[in-house]
Amino acid sequence: MLKQFHQLVSPKYFYNLAVLLTPWFAWLTILLMIAGLYGGLVFAPADYQQGESFRIIYVHVPSAWMSLFIYVVMAVAGGVGLIWHIKIADVVAKSCAPIGASFTFLALATGSLWGKPMWGTWWVWDARLTSELILLFLYLGYMALQSAFDDRRVAARASAILALVGLVNIPIIHYSVEWWSTLHQGATVSKMDAPSIHIDMLIPLLIMALAFKAYFVTIVLLRSRTEILEYECNSSWVSKLLNKVESRT
Amino acid sequence: MTSYWNAFRVIFLRDIILASRYRAELANPLIFFIMVIVLFPFAFGSDPDLLRRVTAGMIWITALLASSLSLEGIFRSDYADGSAEQMVLSGYPLTLLVAAKIAAHWCLTGLPLIIIAMLTAYLLSLPTQALQALFLTLFLGTPVLSLIGAIAVALTVGLRSGGMLLSLIILPLYMPILIFSMLAVENAMADIPFDAELYFLSGMLVLSVTLAPIATAYSLRIRMS
Amino acid sequence: MTSYWNAFRVIFLRDIILASRYRAELANPLIFFIMVIVLFPFAFGSDPDLLRRVTAGMIWITALLASSLSLEGIFRSDYADGSAEQMVLSGYPLTLLVAAKIAAHWCLTGLPLIIIAMLTAYLLSLPTQALQALFLTLFLGTPVLSLIGAIAVALTVGLRSGGMLLSLIILPLYMPILIFSMLAVENAMADIPFDAELYFLSGMLVLSVTLAPIATAYSLRIRMS
Amino acid sequence: MSIQEFFHMGGYGFYVWSSYGLTAIVLIFNVIQSLSLQRKTLRELKNRLRRLREK
Amino acid sequence: MMERQTAQDDHTEDAGLSQLEVSGLECIRQDIILFQDISFKLQSGDLLQVDGLNGSGKSSLLRILAGLMQQNAGKISWQRKEISTCRYEYQQELSYIGHLNGVKDALTALENLRVMVALAGSKPEFPLSKALDQIELVGMESIPLSRMSAGQKRRVALARLFITKAAIWLLDEPFTSLDASGKLVIERLIAEHCACGGIIIFSTHQPMEIKDCSIMHIHLGKK
Amino acid sequence: MMERQTAQDDHTEDAGLSQLEVSGLECIRQDIILFQDISFKLQSGDLLQVDGLNGSGKSSLLRILAGLMQQNAGKISWQRKEISTCRYEYQQELSYIGHLNGVKDALTALENLRVMVALAGSKPEFPLSKALDQIELVGMESIPLSRMSAGQKRRVALARLFITKAAIWLLDEPFTSLDASGKLVIERLIAEHCACGGIIIFSTHQPMEIKDCSIMHIHLGKK
């Protein structure tokens, strides 16, 4: 068990695993995406209150969920790297940031696009919206800090600290709708016992959420591969690998 | 143990003395505060009702800005004149020394800030229960600002793009404290109990008192290398 | 004459390059601004009417703080690394070099500040006529802030109690600008003409453009000896 | 349901399609950027290797 | 903690009293290899001068030895343990004086010394007043360093050496700004510390003379 | 503006080409009289070394001569005019290098040199690239000074001497942090400037040698 773990966290093994897994996740993403889009745009009935505009839910909510989820992944990976000096964890954490930022941006943008027809305004300064904006800053700060250091190891450690400290914001964003009276929708889907949403609407949403997750894994694997190569550029297995690639081309 | 305490005390006192020498640092957040408050009625007109509604928020934002701005210098001079090197190389855990520095920072900015803020709030005739909530939130919140801010400062000290990065990093970290403090004050104004918010702030305080000096020391060490 | 212009240009560009190297200084007032604006709704609640009434004042106060805070550093590093000595000893009138530095400071803080402030005001949905007044007052007012502030900074750079003195000196000088700007915005909101206020601000600007660099250079020379 | 109705989205076409469009753009951009980064890094590392070997 | 005995005793009785070993050290800055494969072994009483032109990496080497910078390769061991595994013990045995004085301009000499003592983590060897006497600043106790001359500031920084009990001294151009008599004081101090079984690694561009000590040299950079 | 001729020519033909006269100078700091009744007269080609212990007032004297500090008594005249009456002309003939380098850490060597040239107020003597060559920093043009070693920074500050046309040089411990070869370059430069009819006043604690020049000395403080 321990041996397997060590193998897994060895950069070389992880690299090969990532190379193996990337296409699988890519295909999974595409399949789920097609299913989700069909379900969301065609199959699901229009909402009796919001009409067709509610279909934005199928991009907005998964993006919003991912923006929170990825941050947690990033912080945990950073913490693992910080404590146990596991390179793979550093690499994964670093790879998460741009995707997380993208999803945060998407949540903001699609939320805005949804808000205009629903609330009559693109933007209100309420708790959830503002805290999501701040989450975007958090991602940007993380990336800026990563790039401010010349040394990879130093950058990884410094930004891991930041990510961990920023973790307090996640529950705040999540619960903001309950703590403040806001325009934003309360928990409708994620209520554990009985989601207050029609099952025909729910299923495509869950499929879309899975599609986004698969997408996230794909991109993280892809970016991690690059990062690992840079991280390990002095080791023999990387030069061997590069030789192989070179002789092939 | 006593020698640990002694090291803490010396660094703490050193920073206090330094600030009192350069009275700049000592008084800056205060003057800053006073400035804001004096300019306040000019900026918002003298409608007493409006002023009352804005006061607590204004005080908290100012406290936040004052804290983050004065924090920026907390390690800068140490870094520039080589004192940080010597602290890293001292015979004591860096965490301890960093904790002393943060404590000094709070005593120099947070504490006087609370006093002035209360005075201001009183002058602007904030209702008593709001006054009380404001005091409690400031008392619990400002140390957290110093503690969390110190981590961000340590991460960015001496970096090329330090200041900008610092603000970018510090802002999201300060957000929860501001949010809960303002909630508490609002609840107090509406005569709703605000225990939950105070518990949250206390939790943050305990957490950051125990963890922030470690994180700061660690960050500083990272920055030195 | 051309060589005068060249010296001005070189110092101006040097400060711009320095700021872009340490992007800190460049963006700090901006981030500062963004920070205030983002935290704004948390501090004041999200009542749009209240927000609208507070916006202009908030923007001006923030501009004032951003300006005075970034001014503090305008001569600090020159003083610490000996560049100020070399400027005093250069073959050009110190007034010219100081003017270049102030111009650079305004371009680095005032100008972007105006842009961001307008954006903010728009985002917080200030009415159009107030927007216009805000723009004009900021445009006339921020250079005055830089110019007047520089005198005070030059007087106090490197002084033991620098910062405190500085704020004390600057504050009363800044007050009239703030007052007249806010009057102009208020008038605009109420659809009353605000020419008188603009004339006053223009007068301040002309006066300070001609006199402030001289006073600053003189103060700096005094401080060197 | 006709194609036209489908694109019209009950009057909300603009909002719905911009949302989906934006999402598509961002997601695809991420893929392209990651791939190009990978290509660039590989090229740089290869150059570096070659330089080291020459030394 | 190092004891003040004569060097001879130490060497014969217990050669391993203090031992600093460096092997295969490498430092890369700005993609330039400053040095590579630096190895040496120092024992109680050894004095090592780091030579090299401006920018050859002397300060970098000293900072790496102090643990302030990370080497790119190689290892450093103190008493046969890698220093990364015994950071605190190592640091307690270490006194580093770099290009920066590491003193506060706004504090007086005495206040600065007090901070040094507190941070050194051990009772000072010397009463502070005696240290002040040694650096010839008696009578200036209550003047902040900002009102002192360059040499006087450097003296305050060097006063650290009088009050520390550390065995290893890392001195980066200690003689900067010092006048002849100040230089003499420090030279004497160095000789004494070596004689008592300390280890000193230093760099300087100035000609100097240490009595009763053979100076080892290490040369960085090309030439 | 000073002309590059040989010193001999100057002296015989026009002894007053440059002339700096100091009489009865006094400086008090912290209620201590640092020096009193300092008088001397320097002409083209003269080289004056200010000696004294740490804190004896060397830097203070140089700063007073540069017009950066006010003397407590006495007067300084340049070409027979009091310097307070002809500040700008005097400053244009002056190049001062103090303990502080007066260069910007965030700028590269080349950018720093450009600023120096612009402030010098005259076309540089030398193309900048040649000045960089002289201070042995070729290839480091695009590195900010914050990533340079102490000696390299000092070299950039000293590069001012290559590009200035000023007649009077005031150098406060110019050799700080320089290695032997850097010191040689500056020594040669000093000798050359004197030979060309410049005036140099400098202080240093290091032994030095200037060829073909007799160094005058002035001693500050007791001893």
Ligand code: HEM
């Ligand atoms: C810029 C505007 C908006 C932002 C920044 C935003 C942000 C978010 C975030 C962060 C979440 C995830 C919360 C969590 O998982 O705890 C979320 C969920 C959600 N949002 Fe938005 N949103 C915006 C506008 C809207 C609008 C206009 C609507 C609909 C009228 C909407 C409906 C929803 C729904 C239904 C959920 C799912 C709630 C659940 O977890 O059950 N959002 N939004």
Ligand SMILES: Nc1ncnc2c1ncn2[C@@H]1O[C@H](COP(=O)(O)OP(=O)(O)OP(=O)(O)O)[C@@H](O)[C@H]1O
């Ligand atoms: N900024 C200052 N303010 C007040 N007094 C000062 C200041 N700088 C130096 N002094 C005092 O003036 C005296 C002379 O200082 P100065 O710097 O001229 O000495 P120096 O001869 O250059 O010494 P060094 O060889 O150390 O450079 C010192 O004894 C010091 O106490």
Ligand SMILES: Nc1ncnc2c1ncn2[C@@H]1O[C@H](COP(=O)(O)OP(=O)(O)OP(=O)(O)O)[C@@H](O)[C@H]1O
């Ligand atoms: N902070 C830094 N960041 C990056 N590179 C640096 C830094 N400081 C120095 N360097 C580079 O490392 C090299 C060695 O610098 P170091 O300070 O070790 O030299 P040194 O031998 O001490 O020189 P000096 O005699 O001038 O003090 C220099 O060539 C410089 O370019």
Ligand SMILES: [Mg+2]
């Ligand atoms: Mg060095």
Ligand SMILES: [Mg+2]
């Ligand atoms: Mg001196």
